[in-house]
Amino acid sequence: MTYDIQVFVTLKEGVLDPQGNAVQTSLTRLGYDGVQNVRIGKKMDIRMESEPEKVESDVREMCEKLLANPVIEDYEYTIEEALSV
Amino acid sequence: MTYDIQVFVTLKEGVLDPQGNAVQTSLTRLGYDGVQNVRIGKKMDIRMESEPEKVESDVREMCEKLLANPVIEDYEYTIEEALSV
Amino acid sequence: MKFAVIVFPGSNCDKDMYYAVKNELGEEAEYVFHDETSLDRFDAVLLPGGFSYGDYLRSGAIAQFSPVMEAVKKAAAAGKPVLGVCNGFQVLLEAGLLPGAMRRNKGLKFICKPVTLRTEENATMFTSEYKQGEMITVPVAHGDGNYYCSDEDYRILKENGRIVFTYTDDLNGSKANIAGILNESGNVLGMMPHPERAVDTLLGSADGLPLFRSIVANWRETHAVHR
Amino acid sequence: MPYIDEITPKTIETDKLYLDMGVTEDEFSRIQTILNRLPNYTELGLFSVMWSEHCSYKHSKAVLKKFPVEGDRVLQGPGEGAGVIDIGDNQAAVFKMESHNHPSAIEPYEGAATGVGGILRDIFSMGARPVALLNSLRFGELTNPRVKYLFEGVVSGIAGYGNCVGVPTVGGEVQFDDCYEGNPLVNAMCVGLIDHSDLQQGIAKGTGNPVLYVGAGTGRDGIHGATFASEELSEQSESKRPSVQVGDPFTEKLLIEACLEAVRHPQLVGIQDMGAAGLTSSSAEMASKAGSGIHLNLDDVPQREEKMTPYEMMLSESQERMLLVIEQGSEKEFTDLFERWGLQAKVIGEVTDNQRMTLSFQGDTVADVPVDSLAEDAPVYHPDSVEPERFRAFQAAGQPNLTAEDPEEILLTLLQQPTIASKEWVYEQYDYMVQTNTVVQPGSDAAVLRMRGTDKALAMTTDANSRFLYLDPYTGGQMAVAEAARNLVCSGAEPLGVTDCLNYGSPENPEIYWELERSTDGLSEACRALNTPVVGGNVSLYNETAKGAVYPTPVVGMVGLIDKLDHITTQTVKNAGDAVYSLGKAGNDFAGSELQKVTEGRIYGPAPTFDLAAETERQTKVLTAIRKQTVQSAHDISEGGFAPALAEKLFSSGLGVDVTLTQSESLTASLFSETPSRYIITVREEDRERFEKLVPEAEMIGRVTETPQCMIRGNDGTPLINRSVQELENVWRGAIPCYLKSED
Ligand SMILES: Nc1ncnc2c1ncn2[C@@H]1O[C@H](COP(=O)(O)OP(=O)(O)O)[C@@H](O)[C@H]1O
Numbered sequence A, B: 001m002t003y004d005i006q007v008f009v010t011l012k013e014g015v016l017d018p019q020g021n022a023v024q025t026s027l028t029r030l031g032y033d034g035v036q037n038v039r040i041g042k043k044m045d046i047r048m049e050s051e052p053e054k055v056e057s058d059v060r061e062m063c064e065k066l067l068a069n070p071v072i073e074d075y076e077y078t079i080e081e082a083l084s085v
Numbered sequence C: 001m002k003f004a005v006i007v008f009p010g011s012n013c014d015k016d017m018y019y020a021v022k023n024e025l026g027e028e029a030e031y032v033f034h035d036e037t038s039l040d041r042f043d044a045v046l047l048p049g050g051f052s053y054g055d056y057l058r059s060g061a062i063a064q065f066s067p068v069m070e071a072v073k074k075a076a077a078a079g080k081p082v083l084g085v086c087n088g089f090q091v092l093l094e095a096g097l098l099p100g101a102m103r104r105n106k107g108l109k110f111i112c113k114p115v116t117l118r119t120e121e122n123a124t125m126f127t128s129e130y131k132q133g134e135m136i137t138v139p140v141a142h143g144d145g146n147y148y149c150s151d152e153d154y155r156i157l158k159e160n161g162r163i164v165f166t167y168t169d170d171l172n173g174s175k176a177n178i179a180g181i182l183n184e185s186g187n188v189l190g191m192m193p194h195p196e197r198a199v200d201t202l203l204g205s206a207d208g209l210p211l212f213r214s215i216v217a218n219w220r221e222t223h224a225v226h227r
Numbered sequence D: 001m002p003y004i005d006e007i008t009p010k011t012i013e014t015d016k017l018y019l020d021m022g023v024t025e026d027e028f029s030r031i032q033t034i035l036n037r038l039p040n041y042t043e044l045g046l047f048s049v050m051w052s053e054h055c056s057y058k059h060s061k062a063v064l065k066k067f068p069v070e071g072d073r074v075l076q077g078p079g080e081g082a083g084v085i086d087i088g089d090n091q092a093a094v095f096k097m098e099s100h101n102h103p104s105a106i107e108p109y110e111g112a113a114t115g116v117g118g119i120l121r122d123i124f125s126m127g128a129r130p131v132a133l134l135n136s137l138r139f140g141e142l143t144n145p146r147v148k149y150l151f152e153g154v155v156s157g158i159a160g161y162g163n164c165v166g167v168p169t170v171g172g173e174v175q176f177d178d179c180y181e182g183n184p185l186v187n188a189m190c191v192g193l194i195d196h197s198d199l200q201q202g203i204a205k206g207t208g209n210p211v212l213y214v215g216a217g218t219g220r221d222g223i224h225g226a227t228f229a230s231e232e233l234s235e236q237s238e239s240k241r242p243s244v245q246v247g248d249p250f251t252e253k254l255l256i257e258a259c260l261e262a263v264r265h266p267q268l269v270g271i272q273d274m275g276a277a278g279l280t281s282s283s284a285e286m287a288s289k290a291g292s293g294i295h296l297n298l299d300d301v302p303q304r305e306e307k308m309t310p311y312e313m314m315l316s317e318s319q320e321r322m323l324l325v326i327e328q329g330s331e332k333e334f335t336d337l338f339e340r341w342g343l344q345a346k347v348i349g350e351v352t353d354n355q356r357m358t359l360s361f362q363g364d365t366v367a368d369v370p371v372d373s374l375a376e377d378a379p380v381y382h383p384d385s386v387e388p389e390r391f392r393a394f395q396a397a398g399q400p401n402l403t404a405e406d407p408e409e410i411l412l413t414l415l416q417q418p419t420i421a422s423k424e425w426v427y428e429q430y431d432y433m434v435q436t437n438t439v440v441q442p443g444s445d446a447a448v449l450r451m452r453g454t455d456k457a458l459a460m461t462t463d464a465n466s467r468f469l470y471l472d473p474y475t476g477g478q479m480a481v482a483e484a485a486r487n488l489v490c491s492g493a494e495p496l497g498v499t500d501c502l503n504y505g506s507p508e509n510p511e512i513y514w515e516l517e518r519s520t521d522g523l524s525e526a527c528r529a530l531n532t533p534v535v536g537g538n539v540s541l542y543n544e545t546a547k548g549a550v551y552p553t554p555v556v557g558m559v560g561l562i563d564k565l566d567h568i569t570t571q572t573v574k575n576a577g578d579a580v581y582s583l584g585k586a587g588n589d590f591a592g593s594e595l596q597k598v599t600e601g602r603i604y605g606p607a608p609t610f611d612l613a614a615e616t617e618r619q620t621k622v623l624t625a626i627r628k629q630t631v632q633s634a635h636d637i638s639e640g641g642f643a644p645a646l647a648e649k650l651f652s653s654g655l656g657v658d659v660t661l662t663q664s665e666s667l668t669a670s671l672f673s674e675t676p677s678r679y680i681i682t683v684r685e686e687d688r689e690r691f692e693k694l695v696p697e698a699e700m701i702g703r704v705t706e707t708p709q710c711m712i713r714g715n716d717g718t719p720l721i722n723r724s725v726q727e728l729e730n731v732w733r734g735a736i737p738c739y740l741k742s743e744d
């Protein structure tokens, strides 16, 4: 089976986000003064061939090992069957 | 009103994604040989005070002006009323 | 004494490290590529700076899975001195040999310049040739040098004298201005500043040389006893 | 999906589709004559890129012929990837400069980054190890938000690429002027080192020898077909097509190491990078130089996108790719070599003996054209040239008479002008130390790199004050070369050779073409006088927006040799008590000066009088004095004049100065005029006699002081400027960060 996986990696709450802060400042400067908070994370789109019973554990493992650094980051994911291959 | 906005910025189709390629190679080497493609983009969580009739046009403008570079990037967003403020 | 200089794809301070050991220190050095699996023939291991695997995803993230890293872990467990500089430090963090993680510099810009470091701890195998509290000038060159660790980890580092170098001001946002830390057993040092770039006054500073000399001196001492 | 061959040669002709590819009526009929038939779509694509200004220099060939290209030390002049100059002991310096202006205007980070990537490949394709990068940048005024965005993006793009590949970025220049607002200039220069025996050429000889494609896959990036072509080619909307390339410095780093290993392989025949016009120009030029032909099978080209057409593959400008020709039978050795570095290498064709470029795709021959017609036979144009009205007006205007009522205020203002202010904000983002050879770091007149294992060093700089070129292209052109040489001399180096990057507006405008002609006359003459042949360079035309063209900006990149490490000299004063000398008299030269810009808001008038013979003589004397070790510090006087130059000498030194102006005619000129060919030099007391013998023209004006105070007195001894060095340094260092932080 082919899957379309989305992984979202974000900085843990409490870990300062210098990039997010910079974007927030810039947005405010551009006149969007309603902006209260910006946090920047990563979105990864992965297309993967796998078995239905294995795909989720594989994704979780990939996140733990490589895609996120558990010291500072959290992750979430969604798994869908690929529509067109 | 307070909104929770998510902006996703991804490289346009056809634009080289060295980061995605490197992650793909690394995942394959780690034994996930079903991985066929990886593209890496950004996810931004923005909390913003705005008017219901203005919020969407503001977000679109912010994307065009600052959050994405339309020459090489596409963007998508979701807008929700913030649950707890 | 024989030093291994680890070369990952994308390492770019490997030669600088090699010359520092070979030419300035006068010890043996050899490049060891990322796909090698044994470091048994070496007395010490150096992980140089650069952009291993382009530093894509996170600095040092992909390099932690290089075959040679198993050998680095083994060398560390065996008590051999392991020094990671800049990207080498980032790899050690990602590999879990040192606690904490690196984020983008607070100012979001790459910073290249000589900085003043305070030697917080001279009772280590890497700093015994410095005076306690000695101020030294060593260059930095990094974009992701903003050191983070949990408050608990910080307390442990602090209480055990494992914070070896600090910046004298807030250079990049690092917790408590940390520039270099040790592992629990004291034989793995990670630091963002580049001692290998400070081994010749012609280039501005030779303050990094005592660090390498410390490694050699301590090694000589222990090995004299054992023989 | 419709293929290109659905656009028949006949359609191209009747619908004049060639015009959309930038091929003129004349050029189209010339192509028909060459082929003796109508070109098909792919063939027309080949001609359109090879005959483009960028590849063929059709509007600039005539002026480039004037440059002196020969000299005792020249091992390779213009024509290859980069120029090569002998530096003794069987070593050579390889260097080249190139522009990436237009991509940087659209996507500053990637535009600048890929500019660095491209210039690096020019150097290592010659077989040389890149040892240094420099960059010459021009932007609009820093008060404009878009300019700030471009400036920040360009600098971080240069940093992002150069730092990752591990080649130090050691110098350059940044200037700001309105004329660059919509069209910034981003010129990157690279310097490499090589042993003579390793020199390579981009050449495809030996019938039957395989053609090897190495590096990143080919994508649709950089195909400048925002024209009809691409629209007809696919259903996808044009907006999905990237018009700028994204760089991958990690792959480039692997390419550097792998190619430097490959060039030492005895069975390598030729190597060239795929730069502008990618596969087309590299293959055509390599075959043309060898007098051979070349056949490529496009089905074998590594592709990273699906369903690419021959046209797209041939015109793609995907980055980090190289083309090699190797001896038959060595295929496996080379593919193994590259695979060891994690790079793909694939045989995609062979050298033929028919002097034609033939391309096959899915069993068909999709192009068959004479190789020389692509590489050599592009038309050469001699556009009309007309002296602009403004030039006559500037000449007639005479030097403006400016008076600085409050010299201290003026000095503070000048030190904060972005063009004069510290560029630390820029170069702190560059790893200028990696490879541990950078002896003189950014911040002095020229960067200096030691050469490991020798007692020698290389000095390098880029220069061009385009304001003077705008006022008077001929004199300004001479001054640009002279300034570069002067900066090297101040560092203790003998200037050896030049690479240039000629940035102008549209050559089809006769006044712009006149600028190009006159300024290259000036450059050529100065290069002759200073014995610095031009060994390579690049031309970037059409740098203009609706608001007009950029100033004529021929950037001069120069490399010099320092015989002995002991001769390395910097601009900063060294010891309290040293004598301060000024060399060269200040005239009333205010036209084009920073003072004029600041006080009058615009520049006008004739360029300063410039005496090439005096310049040359003075340079020789200063260099001799440095080599005889009589000089502690040396700095040339450029933007802002004497007072800013003197202040710059004090920054970071912890010392001060107390000098008295001896000239009586105009204090303002003494302090702020920009008369060329001048220096400020400091000398130890015990060396004064020897120094004065060597440079009799130099005039002692005061001393370096222990107190960090900048004291400049009028000839009667009254203080004109008396400020703490710290205060001056603070405004100078803070200016650029301050512009970038401010909101408007
Ligand atoms: N874009 C840049 N990149 C790197 N270094 C730069 C850049 N711009 C300026 N510098 C450095 O700042 C110093 C001052 O530059 P500049 O004022 O142009 O000197 P000069 O007038 O002597 O040519 C030089 O050392 C130069 O190399």
Ligand SMILES: [Mg+2]
Pocket: D444, D445, D487, D635, D636, D637, D638
């Ligand atoms: Mg200068």
